[in-house]
Amino acid sequence: MTTVAGTQGLGSIAARLERLPHSRWHVKVRFLIGAVTFFEAFDQLLAASALPVLTKDWNLSTGQATFAVTAGSIGMLLGALVAGWLGDRIGRVRTVALGVGITGVASLAVALANGIELFSLFRFVQGLGIGGVVPVAATYINEISRSDKRGRFVLLYEMIFPAGLAAASLVAVWVVPNLGWRAMFVLGALPVLVAVLLPRQVAESPRWLLSQGRVEEAEQVIARIEAEVERAVGEPLPRPSDEPAEEVTRGRLRDLFTGRYLRRTAVLSGLWFVAYYVNHGISTWLPSLYTKNFGLDLTTALVYTLLSNLTGLVGTFVVALVIDRVGRRPALVAALGGTALALGVLALTGVTSGLQVAVFASCTTFFVYAINAGLYLYSPELYPTSNRARGAAFGGLWNRLGVILGPVTVGAILGAGGSLGLVFAQLAGVAVVGAVIALFAVETKGKTLEELNA
Template sequence: MTTVAGKPALGSIAARLERLPHSRWHVKVRFLIGAVTFFEAFDQLLAASALPVLMKEWHLTTGQATLAVSSGSVGMLLGALAAGWMGDRIGRVRTVALGVAVTGLASLAVALAGGLESFSLFRFVQGLGIGGVVPVAATYINEIARSDKRGRFVLLYEMIFPAGLAAASLVAVWVVPNLGWRAMFVIGALPVVIAVLLPRHVAESPRWLLSRGRTEDAEREIARIEVEVARHTAAPLPAATADIPDETGQGRLRDLFRGRYLRRTAVLSGLWFVAYYLNHGISTWLPSLYTDRFGLDLTTALVYTLLSNITGVFGTFVAAMVIDRIGRRPALVAALSGATLFLGVLALAGAVSGGQVALFASCTTMCLYAVNAGLYLYSPELYPTSNRAKGAAFGGLWNRVGVIVGPIVVGAITASGGGLELVFAQLAVVAGIGAVIALCAVETKGKTLEQLNS
């Protein structure tokens, strides 16, 4: 066992995690953290589901509608910054629980909003929680996964995010027309219960505990995990290997922009921006485009939006099945190239009907959701434990920038009288740029987190 000043080093904790066979403990943890991620995704799409009704009820202009949608995204941007620091400072689990509590309570406040100003304010607060939870939760899942199957393990967990988006669309199909948009935000407050239960049932990351010098706590948590896994598998645990190198890094923010991490951070930031610029540039406006441009009724518009989210779940599943075999870089390049193709077809074909847009937009989201999930796997792999949450959250910062800018650009094009061909053409160009950026990504498949950062 590797030691530092007589204490177990990170490599030994990593080796003990690496030897653990998949068990009901992994399923339990992935389910509990996944429930958090599900509702964060559900809450993220609430504004888009409510937007067609809000525009009529409050007589919103395109600019006001953009504010209603983008206020949550601004909160997510700031939330990602704060949560990255907190995740490395106070722990993964505590940060996730706090973010979930903020998300749920703010959702209740949104449900009581009396106008655009209060709606936007409370969506901003809700965004603080959503933006902080998702990257830190992904960091935690990465830290408990084995290197040889980390891609599948994390991406199957990440499927819960597009499932949450799909659930928001599915629930909205019935709830919004029958109970009103406020009922959607009441449902979005359910995660408050999870925030209370999470710290009691999910062990803190042993990797993080040891990186903070809390050796006894790390030993206690890893021993507790080992006992539970052994009980569930009803077999002795395999022997731990002793050749995993120790990590370098002191947990300073500036380390993300120095040495080999500068390239990683630059590529990751570009990919995050492109992925979410595309995703939200499309998804935020789809329900309104279906109703305003093609004259579809609200139910049909929401069903078409649901179709896009379902194909997104499928795209994430396909990525989970292949990413450990083909690698992170080829998977990202292929998915972004596919998005470029489908958006290009929409631009060239002229987007002449709601059904046509729904078909190719759904093919696009199939690719984009695979990219999004892949980035939640890829981001934590690129940084040492002491900086992992900050690194993942910094990528999350750029996805929030994309979330903000994408809908604004699409809204500006449509408000100025630009055709849908122009909307999809500029999205196709951005997707193509993303594919080129992905070619510069560092490959991480099959390596432990420590090997990638030693």
């Protein structure tokens, strides 16, 4: 039920957040939440880096290798579902800290696994943490951002994710051949330290507090933030403008599928699925394709994989610079079209060498990482505060389905003796479908979260 005081307070909280100039407080929060996202990305790619060695040492079949990869993805799918509910129930920061702790502890357990069964089990548990953290963390960053610069603010934060992927590839180039794959997972346990630090250093989202009717707490938090920002900028803050108030209601899962939110949820789900189907259909198998299909040594395979992650980082940076000007929908359509073009050209010209795959895969990740980052910005914008984490996490469910089915499909094609040309052609076809879906996306550029959900 809507409360008058709560509604008025929410409008005030939104306006007070909107008038905050960029300061050291924003940098601190983005750094701490970014550290979480960095390690989640680092941990997500560990299985791909270890797979060529595991396949050889444990004599894995293609089916077993696929199972080892998808176990973590299934965990991420379930983690996204649970975390969406928790993020709207117990808060953004506590949910993120819990997920990070699970990720770190499970990574250490993976390092101690002595067979593919335990490896897959602990990767599943690790996936529960990874799948829950990223969408809720993105929701938090959205809720502290100003509407006029929200795209750049969020996407510069989202650059941490491809940076984590690139770091995992870079570290793997030296660690896996010299110290073994287990050392990578020991490093992946470091986020446990961040989980302890986070709740003490990062304030809960004032928007979320107020959506729960915790008006006094929300006022205290926003007052502390304002004081810290004012000290950082060295001058009084501007007066808040009048912002539309958002009704304080209890969020329900079914609200994602009623009224205007049905279209938003349907489009968002399709985009998430396509983006991660293509992304993981490529990235999960790249190191193994380089070594098995083209006979490259492990170090060269990991260097080529690193190249793809670096171009993805560049793509994320480029979209961060332009998305507040061109808008969310044009950016998504262009990036999905670029993805389809790069993969289509590779399939049509024939897949003849590891270097050729590395070049076109790197062009693909330039666009795909831009899509992924854009969706982490776009998803929380589409839902009210009471349902924002749940809505963003529901999109995360579809990206996890893509994460599972992309590598499984590629593995099935390869296992049945299909050509690499067919692998990349079907990925290009899925990207084309995504570009069409993006044409129906609701534009959110320049609007406050309250305006979008008034």
